Every structure is written in structure tokens, then in C-alpha cells.
Amino acid sequence: MLPLLISEQIREGDAYTIANEPISSVNLMERASRAFVGWFVNRFPDKNEPITFYCGTGNNGGDGLAIARILCDHHYNKLNVVIARFSEKSSDDFKANYERLKQTCVTIKELEKGTQIPEDNSRVIIDALLGSGLNKPLAGDYARLVNFINDLDKTVVAVDVPTGFFSDGEVPQNAIAIKAGLVITFQQPKINFLLPESAPYVDCWEAVNIGISEKFVHSLNSPYQFVEEKDIRQILKPRHHFSNKGTYGHVLLIAGQEKTMGAALLSSSAAAHAGAGLTTACIPESGLTALNSYLPEVMAITRRENTMPQIEWDKFSTIAVGPGLGKDGEALALLKTIIKNYKKPLVIDADALNLLAENKELLTMLPAGSILTPHMKEFDRLFGTHSNWWQRLQTSIVKAKELNLCIILKNDYTITATPAGKAYFNSTGNPAMASGGMGDVLTGIVAALLAQKYKPADACIMAVYIHGKAGDELALPNRMNVVLPGKLITQLPVTMAKLKA
Ligand SMILES: NC(=O)C1=CN([C@@H]2O[C@H](COP(=O)(O)OP(=O)(O)OC[C@H]3O[C@@H](n4cnc5c(N)ncnc54)[C@H](O)[C@@H]3O)[C@@H](O)[C@H]2O)[C@@H](O)CC1
Numbered sequence: 001m002l003p004l005l006i007s008e009q010i011r012e013g014d015a016y017t018i019a020n021e022p023i024s025s026v027n028l029m030e031r032a033s034r035a036f037v038g039w040f041v042n043r044f045p046d047k048n049e050p051i052t053f054y055c056g057t058g059n060n061g062g063d064g065l066a067i068a069r070i071l072c073d074h075h076y077n078k079l080n081v082v083i084a085r086f087s088e089k090s091s092d093d094f095k096a097n098y099e100r101l102k103q104t105c106v107t108i109k110e111l112e113k114g115t116q117i118p119e120d121n122s123r124v125i126i127d128a129l130l131g132s133g134l135n136k137p138l139a140g141d142y143a144r145l146v147n148f149i150n151d152l153d154k155t156v157v158a159v160d161v162p163t164g165f166f167s168d169g170e171v172p173q174n175a176i177a178i179k180a181g182l183v184i185t186f187q188q189p190k191i192n193f194l195l196p197e198s199a200p201y202v203d204c205w206e207a208v209n210i211g212i213s214e215k216f217v218h219s220l221n222s223p224y225q226f227v228e229e230k231d232i233r234q235i236l237k238p239r240h241h242f243s244n245k246g247t248y249g250h251v252l253l254i255a256g257q258e259k260t261m262g263a264a265l266l267s268s269s270a271a272a273h274a275g276a277g278l279t280t281a282c283i284p285e286s287g288l289t290a291l292n293s294y295l296p297e298v299m300a301i302t303r304r305e306n307t308m309p310q311i312e313w314d315k316f317s318t319i320a321v322g323p324g325l326g327k328d329g330e331a332l333a334l335l336k337t338i339i340k341n342y343k344k345p346l347v348i349d350a351d352a353l354n355l356l357a358e359n360k361e362l363l364t365m366l367p368a369g370s371i372l373t374p375h376m377k378e379f380d381r382l383f384g385t386h387s388n389w390w391q392r393l394q395t396s397i398v399k400a401k402e403l404n405l406c407i408i409l410k411n412d413y414t415i416t417a418t419p420a421g422k423a424y425f426n427s428t429g430n431p432a433m434a435s436g437g438m439g440d441v442l443t444g445i446v447a448a449l450l451a452q453k454y455k456p457a458d459a460c461i462m463a464v465y466i467h468g469k470a471g472d473e474l475a476l477p478n479r480m481n482v483v484l485p486g487k488l489i490t491q492l493p494v495t496m497a498k499l500k501a
Pocket residue numbers: 011014015025028029030032056057058059060061063091129130131132133134135136137138139142159160161186210
């Protein structure tokens with residue numbers, strides 16, 4: 001797991017590394033700038049491309065000056081640096097790099113407060129005005145310069161953070177900040193890059209390692225973690241010889257109505273494909289033919305109107321409820337029956353979440369370690385309206401702890417909040433997966449992993465990762481515009497086998 005730090009902790013990490021590696025501050029800046037350049041030259045190999053650097057006078061500006069010098073060493077020959085002298089203060093490392101840059105043939109212009117911004121004919125812009133030192137929204141000269149750069153409509157590569165964009169905390173609506181095509185960021189993605197508010201400012205990002213002390217970073221015990229493939233490889237267990245269907249648990253999916261049988265079929269198919277030893281679907285009687293023909297592997301318990309289904313609760317390793325279930329009185333009665341009779345962790349999705357939102361007392365009665373899988377709207381129905389994702393992130397952590405549940409808050413970087421007070425950001429998935437039924441598939445995977453005896457938090461983190469990874473494996477190499485849930489399901493065994501290879 002890659003711990004994600006807030007700006008204050010990032011500063012502490014820099015200071016710790018400087019003091020204990022030890023390395024001088026200016027050499028750490030040099031290392032960061034070289035890491036930036038290492039990535040940049042691959043993406044922008046044309047050395048005759050005019051590039052303009054906009055540099056502030058703090059350490060982000062210092063990085064900009066160092067990067068310009070290093071690119072000059074790499075024979076990039078049309079480099080212009082504009083220094084925004086909007087503050088009397090400049091950092092020591094900025095000053096040192098300013099002196100070094102003067103020894104090169106890079107053109108340097110100074111932009112004073114209130115003066116006209118010179119014309120810019122470059123093709124690529126490097127934004128090194130402000131980085132993680134941002135402490136208030138941009139105004140005055142900075143705002144004017146940032147608006148000017150955004151209006152140029154060029155390719156902008158931001159150093160560490162787009163100027164004006166808060167790395168963590170609430171992002172003000174319509175904030176003035178650089179709209180970057182690419183952010184090459186140091187050591188770790190900034191937390192707000194992973195939340196939807198970053199969309200106008202961060203088209204894509206790349207984190208480059210600058211050697212900040214891992215020991216120190218881990219000692220901070222950050223609640224925010226970024227899940228990487230190696231983490232999943234570590235927890236995913238192989239299927240052993242001499243195992244049998246009983247080894248891998250029995251999932252019960254309680255889902256579907258006559259017109260939403262698709263949700264029941266997708267979630268149970270996903271459970272079977274994600275490795276549940278046995279899968280049973282509890283569906284309306286009218287859906288039986290569909291189930292038997294689409295999924296011969298899945299067994300059925302049928303529901304009849306006005307009658308509770310007969311369920312042998314102890315038979316099932318886990319129960320998932322909600323996809324396509326509807327919200328009528330019968331669905332509510334069924335949910336209450338489940339909660340009353342089943343004491344192992346439940347997976348609760350879709351309509352079952354909305355039923356919980358309308359009957360909040362049930363939330364506190366869920367078995368410990370149960371898993372909720374809301375998208376944004378379902379989340380707000382459960383826990384109140386939020387005006388931004390930073391708030392939602394905090395609420396997910398608080399509620400997961402308070403209710404002793406795992407919450408999978410679905411988004412681009414889906415967040416799993418756990419009772420231990422952690423929030424895990426997923427790193428797989430792509431927009432081709434934005435299609436109806438994808439959530440039902442996720443529910444099936446979570447249930448299958450719980451049935452295979454993974455701990456609830458692990459089951460969530462793995463399911464979300466595997467779901468996104470299967471979507472990536474289909475969409476990215478094949479350039480698929482849309483990946484349908486049924487197709488993704490058949491990829492799951494392949495994805496899981498690759499992760500275990
Ligand atoms: N040794 C280190 O600490 C390292 C720092 N690095 C770079 O240093 C950056 C952070 O540098 P700094 O802490 O100097 O901060 P910045 O360069 O981000 O900002 C400079 C100063 O601008 C002022 N400022 C903040 N918000 C403002 C606003 N809205 N309007 C006007 N002025 C404002 C603050 O006083 C701040 O200290 C990182 O983003 C990264 O690029 C890297 O070189 C890696 C190593």
C-alpha cells in the first residue's frame with residue numbers, strides 16, 4: 001500500500017529525509033527535478049519544441065528552474081523561463097537554482113507585479129508557479145497569470161501540483177487553478193487527485209519516486225492508502241489441489257424482480273466466476289427460466305408474492321442482497337428477515353441500500369463486518385447530503401468505524417472505508433466500465449471473496465481491484481469504448497489467475 005499524505009505531512013517527510021538520509025535540501029530538489037525530467041523526456045521527446053516554464057519563487061519554482069537546466073543539459077534548445085516575482089520572498093533553493101540557471105543559455109524573463117504578461121508562442125508549458133505550499137485560493141497577479149495560461153489552451157505539464165489546486169481538504173467550487181494535461185507529481189498522488197473535483201485541473205497524473213523515507217512515511221500511519229497490484233498479489237490465495245467446491249464457500253444472492261432479473265443474473269454469475277464454490281440465487285418465481293438457461297451453474301430459491309422464502313441460513317457462507325430487489329414492502333420485510341436470521345457479514349447493495357436509507361435503525365443492526373457498496377447518490381441517501389467528495393471521504397471513514405462496517409464508495413478511484421479507520425483508494429478501472437449492471441458484478445465478486453474466507457476489508461479491496469483490472473484488461477489493449485458487465489464477468493477468472501501467476 002502506498003500511504004497518501006496531506007501537505008503538512010509531505011513537508012514533514014521532506015524534512016525528515018533531508019535530516020536523516022541525510023541529503024541537502026537543494027539536492028533533494030535536484031533529485032525531484034531529475035525524476036520529473038526522466039518521465040518528461042519520454043512523453044515529450046521533441047527537443048526543438050518551444051517550452052515555456054512559469055516559475056514562482058518558492059520551492060515549486062525552484063523545481064521549475066532546475067528542470068529547465070536539466071532539460072537544457074539534454075539538449076532541449078527552445079526553453080524559456082518566466083519568473084513570477086509576485087512576492088518579495090524567495091526560497092534558498094530557488095535562489096541557488098536561479099544562479100545555476102543563469103549559467104545556461106535558457107532565456108529568463110522576470111514578470112513583476114501588475115505588469116503585462118508577455119506573449120507566449122510555446123507549444124508546451126511547464127507550470128512551476130506554486131505547488132504543495134498553496135495556503136489560500138489564488139487572487140491578484142497569480143489568478144491573472146493562471147487565467148492567462150489556461151486561456152492559451154496549450155499542453156500544460158504541472159510540476160507536483162497544478163498551481164492553485166489544493167492537494168487535500170475541500171476544493172472550493174470554481175477554484176482558479178491551472179488546468180493541467182499532465183501532472184508529474186512527487187512521491188505519491190495527492191489525495192485530491194483521486195477525487196472527482198480534480199477533473200477540470202488534472203487530466204492525468206504520474207507519481208515519480210524521489211526517495212522520501214519510507215520508514216517515516218509509514219510511521220505516520222495515514223488513514224489514506226493507495227492500493228497497488230503487489231498488495232492484491234499478496235492477499236490473493238491460490239486454489240489448491242485436493243480442494244473442492246466446499247472449500248470455496250456458498251454464496252446466496254437475494255436479488256431481482258420480474259423486470260430486473262438481469263441484476264440477479266449478473267451478480268450471481270459474477271459470484272460464480274469470482275470463485276465461489278457454490279452460488280444460489282434467491283429470485284422471483286418468474287425469473288427461474290431465465291436463471292436456468294443463462295446460468296446452469298447457479299442454484300435457485302424462488303420467491304412467491306406475499307410469502308417469505310424458506311432459507312436455510314446456516315448453509316450459506318455469505319449473503320448478498322439488493323441488486324434489482326425493488327423497494328416495496330415485501331423487499332423491506334425480506335431485508336428485515338435476513339438481518340434477523342443471518343449473523344455473518346452481509347453484502348448490501350442497490351435497492352437494499354435505499355431501504356436502509358429509509359429505515360436507518362436497520363443500519364445499526366447489521367452483522368459486524370458487513371459491506372455496503374453505495375455509489376455517490378446511495379451514499380448521500382444513507383449518510384446525508386455532502387457538497388463535496390472530501391466531506392464524503394471523511395464521512396465514509398467515520399461511519400465505517402461507528403457502524404463497524406466496510407463501505408465501498410464507488411467512483412473512478414473507488415474508496416473502501418474500513419472499521420479500522422482507513423480509506424483505501426483503488427487504482428484500477430476505466431470509463432469504458434461506466435454502464436448499467438457493473439455494480440451488480442462488483443457485489444457478486446465481493447460476496448464470492450467473503451465466501452472464500454477473506455476478511456471483509458480484504459474482500460472489498462480485492463474485489464474492487466479485480467473488477468477494475470478485468471475492465472482494464474478488456475478495454476485498454478482492445479480499445480473498447482464500452483465494456484459490458486457480462487463480458488467483464490467472463491474475464492474475471494483470467495484476471496484472477498494472472499494476479500496469482
Ligand atoms: N525540499 C523540499 O521540501 C522539496 C520540495 N519540493 C517542491 O516544493 C514545493 C513546495 O514548496 P514550497 O513549500 O516552497 O511552496 P510553493 O512553492 O508551493 O509556494 C511558495 C510560497 O507561496 C506562498 N503562497 C501559498 N499560497 C499562495 C497564494 N494563494 N498566493 C500567493 N502566494 C501563496 C506560500 O508562502 C508558499 O510557501 C513542492 O510542491 C515541490 O514542487 C520538491 O523540490 C521536493 C523537495
